[in-house]
Amino acid sequence: MAFAFIQSSLAKRQQQHILRKRTLVDSSAGAMMTVDGSHYINFSGNDYLGQRQNMAVMQAWVDGISEYGVGSGASPLVTGHTRAHDELECYLAQNLGREKALLFNSGFAANQALCQALLHKDSLVVSDKLMHASFIEGAMHSNSAYTRFNHNDLNHLSHRLKDKKADTLVATEGVFSMDGDQGKLSEMSQLCTHNNAWLMVDDAHGIGVFGSRGLGSVEALGLSQHQVPIVMGTFGKAIGTAGAFIAGSANLIDYLINFAKHYVYSTAMPPALASATLASFKQIQDGEQQTKLHNHISLFTTLCKQAGIKVMPSTSAIQPVLMGNPEACLEASLRMRELGLWVAPIRYPTVPKGQDRLRITLSASHHQSDIEALVDVLQLVLPVHDVKS
Numbered sequence: 001m002a003f004a005f006i007q008s009s010l011a012k013r014q015q016q017h018i019l020r021k022r023t024l025v026d027s028s029a030g031a032m033m034t035v036d037g038s039h040y041i042n043f044s045g046n047d048y049l050g051q052r053q054n055m056a057v058m059q060a061w062v063d064g065i066s067e068y069g070v071g072s073g074a075s076p077l078v079t080g081h082t083r084a085h086d087e088l089e090c091y092l093a094q095n096l097g098r099e100k101a102l103l104f105n106s107g108f109a110a111n112q113a114l115c116q117a118l119l120h121k122d123s124l125v126v127s128d129k130l131m132h133a134s135f136i137e138g139a140m141h142s143n144s145a146y147t148r149f150n151h152n153d154l155n156h157l158s159h160r161l162k163d164k165k166a167d168t169l170v171a172t173e174g175v176f177s178m179d180g181d182q183g184k185l186s187e188m189s190q191l192c193t194h195n196n197a198w199l200m201v202d203d204a205h206g207i208g209v210f211g212s213r214g215l216g217s218v219e220a221l222g223l224s225q226h227q228v229p230i231v232m233g234t235f236g237k238a239i240g241t242a243g244a245f246i247a248g249s250a251n252l253i254d255y256l257i258n259f260a261k262h263y264v265y266s267t268a269m270p271p272a273l274a275s276a277t278l279a280s281f282k283q284i285q286d287g288e289q290q291t292k293l294h295n296h297i298s299l300f301t302t303l304c305k306q307a308g309i310k311v312m313p314s315t316s317a318i319q320p321v322l323m324g325n326p327e328a329c330l331e332a333s334l335r336m337r338e339l340g341l342w343v344a345p346i347r348y349p350t351v352p353k354g355q356d357r358l359r360i361t362l363s364a365s366h367h368q369s370d371i372e373a374l375v376d377v378l379q380l381v382l383p384v385h386d387v388k389s
């Protein structure tokens with residue numbers, strides 16, 4: 001039978017308790033969501049600042065539609081690039097201290113585009129082991145030499161850079177998507193400058209969450225274009241919309257406009273989405289939502305400490321609890337669901353074997369009582385050895 005692997009791959013996943021299924025969400029408002037008629041507090045979304053339903057952002061989307069229609073109608077190099085796109089790109093570049101920025105339809109596409117356009121058979125790419133799949137896949141499918149360094153390990157990175165080439169790209173994340181900890185960006189940028197390598201930061205989970213204007217980890221650390229030549233960020237998480245950007249030198253962006261196939265041969269993002277995204281960035285500038293989020297993060301970590309619940313070290317919105325095997329992870333998640341809390345079980349192969357976890361995410365749209373309920377429920381569902389008596 002042709003493509004017989006389809007059936008056997010699914011059967012194998014089922015057997016290993018790692019078969020993926022989608023959840024049909026009936027509705028969601030703030031941190032609440034309804035599935036099959038039941039209401040849950042959502043601790044699994046990436047809407048860290050509650051921007052998805054911000055009135056000004058929704059209004060900007062509507063205004064954008066009345067100005068441009070619902071879609072861009074063409075790829076950016078044909079007639080799909082509008083003033084709405086340009087304004088967002090300029091805002092990002094200016095506020096990040098970069099010469100230019102370029103929009104993509106998703107973070108996945110941005111990372112793939114970067115790897116496809118920049119890496120070649122004589123280049124070297126070195127990434128953190130925990131880098132997101134969108135980058136790893138891109139690097140693996142390029143002709144470049146590709147190695148990885150142990151998570152956040154500067155010595156190991158330095159060792160990897162012994163084989164550096166004229167074109168060497170080092171890639172890491174501002175905030176790691178599954179662990180919630182932060183990349184050692186300042187130290188890495190020094191190492192890269194010393195080795196004449198370019199540092200690329202995927203800040204999908206840092207944008208909005210860090211930085212005085214919500215421009216993420218690179219803004220928070222004050223790292224210049226020279227120190228971090230490539231910044232990638234996404235809009236589908238703290239910004240509450242969808243899409244992504246790459247920011248850097250004018251030459252880099254002009255090069256991507258000419259050679260990044262995911263940009264050239266893809267319909268431009270809807271202009272109304274660009275308008276809503278810009279409105280969201282402007283809305284978070286005052287820091288109010290960011291402060292709420294960080295208060296929730298401190299409340300959660302403090303309550304967990306008091307209750308003896310082990311959470312992985314993180315000061316970001318991502319607060320994982322390690323479970324160690326897929327069955328325990330799934331069971332804890334289902335029990336939390338019975339008690340009205342939605343926490344996704346993250347299992348192999350999304351995370352390494354034995355590191356299955358409850359990936360708890362916090363948002364400015366939670367209430368203090370939601371966080372208190374979360375810690376109460378964790379105490380009930382976690383195996384005894386995960387909670388100090």
Ligand SMILES: Cc1ncc(COP(=O)(O)O)c(C=O)c1O
Binds near residue numbers: 105111
């Ligand atoms: C670190 C990281 N990079 C890139 C992406 C892809 O972004 P998008 O969801 O916009 O495709 C994600 C998505 O989860 C991510 O976590």
